Amino acid sequence: MEFTRKFTDKLSVEQVKIELLNTAYGNGHTFLAQLDPRTLFIWYTFFGIVPWFIHQESILIGMFIFMVITTITAKVSPLIIFILCLGLLGQGGYMLIVAMFFGGDWSILLPLLVLTLKLSVISLASISVFCSMTPEKLSNGLLKIGVPGQVSFSIAYGYRMLPTLIEEYHHVFQSFRLRGKAPNKHGFLYIRSIIYFGKIAVLSFYPLLLSTSKRARTTVEALETKGSFYGFNHPQVKKLKLIDMKFGRKDIYFLIGSCFYVILLFTI
C-alpha cells in the first residue's frame, strides 16, 4: 500500500512527460550523441539484426556486455530501462509458463535464456541508438539516406506534438474524474478502482482524437504557408538542411572499434 503510493507519486503524468522528453531531447552531450546519424544507422543495422543468427552463448554475452556499456554511456532514463526489463521478464516468463503447461520440462530454460539474451542485445542496441539521437537528428539522418521529406518530417513533428498530446489527454482524463463518480469502496484487491480508472483511461482517447484532428487543420495550413511542400520537392533545400552533416574522426574510431570488438568475440 505504502509502496504503491510512493510508486504512483513518482509516476505522475508530469513525470512521464519529463522522462519521455528527456529521452528524446535531453542527452545531447553523450559520446554517442556526437556521432553522425549514419554511423549510428550502420552500427544499429549490425547489432539489431546479426544477433538473431548467432547461437554461441559466449559471443552473445560479449555483445551484451558491449550493449550495457553503450547504454550506460548514452545515459538512458531509468524509466525506459525499467519498462524494458519488465518486457523482457514478462516475455520470457510467459513462454516458460506456456512451455511448462504443454508438458515441457526445465531443459527449455537454457534456450529461453539465450532467446532473452538475444532480445536484450537488440533492445539495448535500439535504446542506445535512439536515445542518442534527437528526433531532429534522426529525421535529418533519414533524409540523408534518401527517405522522403514528408516521412522524416513526420517523425520529428510527432515528437514535437508528444508533450501537447499528453497534456491534452491528461486534461480530458481529469474532466472525466471531475464529473464521474468514483466507486465508494476500492473493492477486493482494488478491483473496482482499477476498473473505474481503466475505463476512463480508455474513454479519454475519444475526445483527444477529435480535438487533435481539429488542431491538425491549422498545422497543415501553417506547414503549407511555411513552404514545407516547396522544401520537400527541391533538392537544394535538402542540401541546405544537411550541410552540417559530416563523418568525423569519432565516427571512424567508433565503427572501427566496434568491428575489432566483434572480430575479437568471434575469434575467441
Added chain:
Amino acid sequence: MKHQIEINNVTFQYPGAENNVLDNASLTIDEGEFVAIIGGNGSGKSTLCKLINGLIPHYYVGDFEGEVTVNGINTLESKVASLSEHVGYVYQDFENQLVSPKVIEDACFAPLHYGYTDYLDRATEALKKVGLYDVKDAFIWQLSGGQKHLLALASILSLSPSIIIMDEPIAQLDPTHAKDIYKILKELHAEGTTIIVIEHHTEFIASFADQVVLMDKGSVVWKKKVKEAFLDVELLMKHQIYPPQVTQAAFYLKKSEINLAGQQPSQQKKEFLPITLTESQYFFQKHQLDSTNLDFPIRKKEREKVVQFSDVSFGYKTLTREKMQILDGIDLTIYKGDHIALVGNNGAGKSTLMRLVTGLIKPDSGSIIVNGKNISKTPPEHLAEKVTYIYQNPEQMFIDDSVEKDVSFYMKSRKVPGYKNIVNQILKQFDLVDLQERDSRLLSGGQQRRASLAIGMGMDPELMLLDEPTANLDIGTRKHITSLLGNLKDQLDAVMIATHDMQLACSFANRIIVMHEGAIIHDGDRDSVFQNQALLTRAGLESPQILNLAQMLGMKDIYTVDQFVDAYLKKEAKDGVYA
C-alpha cells in the same frame, strides 16, 4: 494608384455549408496601412483574411467567385507557398502553428524550406525583433502562452513579408503583454509593413490602427479611418461592437444633452467624439463631483467558510528536473457570498490556485480545507460534488459527443432522480436548447463557453471556479456571458473568476484578489484595487478606460459607462452648465 491588396466581389461557400461565408465582399488595402477588421463572430473576418494568402481558394475547396490580387499577383493563378512570401499569417490558435521543438528551429523553418541560404540570420533577426533572442535555445513547451505567440510571429517575420495578418492577437493576454505585442506591430508598421489585425478590443484599435473595416454577414460594410469609424456608435452597437468606453460615454452624453436641453449642443462638438483617453480631455469638463452611492455589498466578518487555504505552497518539476515554485505561502479564506475576481499577470499562479481547490493537484505543503474536508485526503470525484472548475479552454471539458450528454454526464453517473428536467432547465438558462444535439467541439467560441458553463451548473456546485470565462470572445458575446455570470450569483454559495477582463472584475466581483509571482499581494474590493496606482503597476493591471477618465476628471466611484453618464448628467443638471 495600384492597391496592394484588392478583393473584388468575392463570394465563397465552404463545402457542405448552407450559406455563403463571404457574400460579394470587396475591399482594398494600400501599402503601409494598419487595418483592424471588426465584426461579430461568424461575420467572415477570418475567411476574408485567408483569401489574402491564398489558403482560399487553394486549400479550402469551396465555391469561389471573384478575384483577389496581392502585390499584383492574382491569388487564383499563384500558389499558397509563393504568396506566403508576401503575406504572413498568425492564427488565433497559434500554438498549432509551431512545428519545430526548439525556438530557433521554428524561426528557421520557413526561410530554410524556401531555400534561403541566410536562413539563420533571418531567424535571428526575427527573434530579436520580437524579443525572444534570449530564449532561442529553449524548447517551445517551456515557453509561456505569450512567448509562443511571439514565436509564431517571429516565424513568419523570418520571411520578411510585406503584409502581416494577425487573428485576434491579444485574446489570451494580460494587458501588459497585450500592449507589448501591439508595440511590436507598431514598430513593424513603422518599417513599412502592412498590418492587418482581427480585433475585438476597440481601445487597442483606437490607439494603434489607422483604418477600420466593418464586416457583417460575409460582406464588407465599410472601411473608414479609425476616427470616423467610431463616430458611428449606433451602427457599431447594432453589430454588437462596442467602441472605446470614452467614446461610448461621450456619445451617450451628447444624446442625453439633446434630450435634457431640447436643443443641439454646440457646433464644435457635433462632429467630434473622443476615441482615446488623451482626446477626452478636450471633450469632458473637469468636475469635482460628489461620490455616487453604490449599493455595493459590504463584507461582513462572521460568515460561513467555504474554502480555507493555510500556508499553501505548490511547485512542479520542470523539464530540466528543477523545481519551479508556482505558489508560495498562500493564506486565503473564501466565505459564503463571496464573488471573487482573481486578477494578475499571466503566470502569477491564478489557475494553479483554483485547480488546487478541485483536488486534481495537491499542495506540497500547507492545507486546503473545502467544506470541512482536507483536499489532500479527498479524491477529486468527491470534491466535485461541492466545487466546479470551468476550464479556460472549454474543449477540455467536452467528454461526450453532444451538448446535452455533456451537461447530463455528472447527474447520470450519480443517478440523480429526474435529471432530465434539470438538464432541460439548464439548457434553457444558457440558450443551448437548439444546440443540444450538436457536438460541443464544433460550436463557435461563445457557444462553447455557454456549454462549458452549463456543464458546470449541471454539477450543482456550491462553489464555482472559472478560469478566464470571457477570453477569446467578441464583445457582444462577452456581455452576454457577463450577464449570465451575474445570474449565477444567487444560485451559488460563492464564485471565483480568474480574469484579465477588468470590466468584468468591476461589474461582477465584491472581492478582488490580486496575485503576483505566486503570492497574494492584495485582497480587497474594486475601490481598494483601482485607487491604488502602485498596486496596479506592480501587478501589471490596467483599470477600465472609463475609470481612468473619471479619475482624470476628478470623479470618484465610477466603474461603468452608465455610472459615468449618470454621474456626469446629475452634476450638469445641478449646475446647469454646458461647455
